[in-house]
Amino acid sequence: MALTIAIDGPAASGKGTISRAVAERFGFAHLDTGLLYRATGLRTLDGTDPLSAAMSLKPEDLEADNLRTPDVAQAASRVAAIPEVRAALIDFQRAFARRAGGAVLDGRDIGTVICPEADVKLYVIAKDEVRARRRLVELLAKGHETDFETVLRDLQARDAQDSARATAPLKPAQDAILIDTTDLSIEEAVEAACAEVSKKHQI
Numbered sequence: 001m002a003l004t005i006a007i008d009g010p011a012a013s014g015k016g017t018i019s020r021a022v023a024e025r026f027g028f029a030h031l032d033t034g035l036l037y038r039a040t041g042l043r044t045l046d047g048t049d050p051l052s053a054a055m056s057l058k059p060e061d062l063e064a065d066n067l068r069t070p071d072v073a074q075a076a077s078r079v080a081a082i083p084e085v086r087a088a089l090i091d092f093q094r095a096f097a098r099r100a101g102g103a104v105l106d107g108r109d110i111g112t113v114i115c116p117e118a119d120v121k122l123y124v125i126a127k128d129e130v131r132a133r134r135r136l137v138e139l140l141a142k143g144h145e146t147d148f149e150t151v152l153r154d155l156q157a158r159d160a161q162d163s164a165r166a167t168a169p170l171k172p173a174q175d176a177i178l179i180d181t182t183d184l185s186i187e188e189a190v191e192a193a194c195a196e197v198s199k200k201h202q203i
Contacts, residue, residue: 003028003102004117006110007193009124009169010159011073011169012131012138014181014189018124019106021190021200022197031096033107034076036089038067041075050079054088069144070154077158081107081165090114108162111173120197123172124189126182131155 005022009015016032023030036054039061042051066072079085093114097103105114111121126134132152139146162170172178177196181189 002100003119004096004097005070005102005104005120005122005197006115006173006176007104007106007122007124008108008111008170008172008176009106010108010162011155012135013124013126013159014134014184014186015106015122015124017178017186018122018181018189018193021186022193023104025190025194026102026197028100028102028104030104031093031106033089033093033110035062035067035104036092037076037080037170038072039064040089041077041079042067042072044079045071045075050082051084051088054079057089062106064135068138068142070139070146070151073154074083074157077161080162081167083167086113086167094176108170109168111176112171113168116173120200121173121176122179122193122196123176123180124179124193126180128152128156128159128175130182 007015007019009100036057039057040050040054042064044050093105097105097115111118129152132148134157135155136146136148136151139151159170178191179192
């Protein structure tokens with residue numbers, strides 16, 4: 001069954017983990033659309049023009065080791081606020097969403113802008129402090145030197161920037177199903193998401 005599943009939410013809410021698990025459970029392809037903006041943002045850090053960076057992205061750019069650093073996250077948020085950059089990346093995302101075998105896309109504007117007609121829309125949230133602890137563990141495991149307060153401040157700054165931008169702001173679609181992962185284990189969060197997919201489409 002060819003379904004399009006849109007999963008949105010702020011950083012470290014769990015949407016990426018949930019999206020990958022849902023895609024695996026139902027045999028769908030998965031795209032972390034945030035990597036498109038992180039890869040574009042990374043390329044701007046060396047002085048590349050944002051639009052040029054977006055238009056010349058290659059698949060291998062999405063596999064760079066340093067896409068999860070705080071500097072790249074802030075750069076991603078900056079380039080994501082540029083309408084021309086978003087427009088340059090929309091076609092790629094929409095083509096992926098129409099894959100014959102079904103697709104799961106996670107990001108910040110999948111259900112509102114990229115795939116407003118998605119079959120299932122989920123919006124994943126968690127308290128700021130919980131998200132910061134999750135991201136801190138991830139960064140420390142990769143050898144980055146930082147602390148809880150810095151990570152929390154960076155997350156909140158990015159949330160504010162992404163929510164306030166004029167083009168495709170971070171917000172749930174009106175018909176999105178909310179999943180709060182604050183007090184859920186990974187397994188519980190994944191099961192909640194899979195249950196919504198199964199319930200809506202009886203698969």
